[in-house]
Amino acid sequence: MVALGLWQLLDRLPAKEAYLAQLAANPARPAVAFPRAPDDRLLFRRTYADCRPPVAVARAGAGKAGFRLIATCADGIRVQLGTTRDPLGMVAWEGGRVTGWVSHAPDATPLIARLVAAPAPQAMLLVADRPVAGLAPNTRPDIGLVPNNHLAYAVQWFLFAGIAAIIYVLAARRRR
Template identity: 50%
Template sequence: MKRIPIVATIVVGLAIAIMIALGIWQLQRKGEKEALIAQYAANRTLPPIAFPAIPVDDSLLFRKAGAFCLEPVGWTNRAGRNARGATGWRQIAQCRTGAEGPGLTVQIGLARTPDAKPTWTGGEVHGYITHAPDDQPLIASLIGRAHPKTLMLVTDTPLAGFDANPEPDLSAVPNNHLAYAVQWFVFATIAGIIYALALRRRMKA
């Protein structure tokens, strides 16, 4: 009768333990995210504040805020939806706010074509705080390695000639930590079953 492979068993056991730990961690994150969403809902009813001059956490999302853009120094556009739900191209400016500091990201409205050329030269803006577009891979969020997202001001009033921005939407805030937890538990179960079957076949050989 063949012996149980000690090293392989330890490696598989550690892998399964790590996957289970990640599943438990995602369940903990689920509770934290639910508390954040409740805070975001409360933020919508609070009075406006000055847009934070230094990077902060996500606790200010959906809070009304104001800022002053001295000068747009760059533009990007991203696909999105306007206040009526129609598709368009989000016009996002990177603004200079002074000699120092991280600057300001502002979404000033939506264009109907991707080749729109905003002529905005800056000024006072008011709206609500949300996340700027981010290209981090999904796996970074899955394993908790995502870097903090940049905050952005979405204006209440669009630039002339552009469609209005959508209202803040709490349903757009992802809370898929339960799904992630289930995935890790499923992975751990599958790994255990596969190894048990392989071990059984080895012992019978």
């Protein structure tokens, strides 16, 4: 347990902080073409793409914002067009040039499948900076929403080790 605490503190925490620093710098970097393959180093970076028809639009939950409308273009690019509070809300969109930010697409993989199968890279999503007519704007990607729990995990492992040591001492005393 102590080794796991040290691993979280000395390895995982610095790596996550470096990754978060990169993500925080990405919005100020020059725009890139939307990535065709998953690349988490590009998250929050400005991007652009041409969405070719035919386009299929689906809804996905967006928490307090209601529902996200996500278009899947003929070339496989997924674009978050905007949000709506209407659970049946839909738009007709023919595609075209889109600008915005690189983000992760929603993942509907069931938990049991994630436990059994090897993890696959999460698909990328272009979050449009201007919504389609009739939709509310998308929120900008927020670095504050990326969890960094490694210090808490380290403390947790050290506490577990301390509790185990106390239990061992009490058991050894009782045995005498």
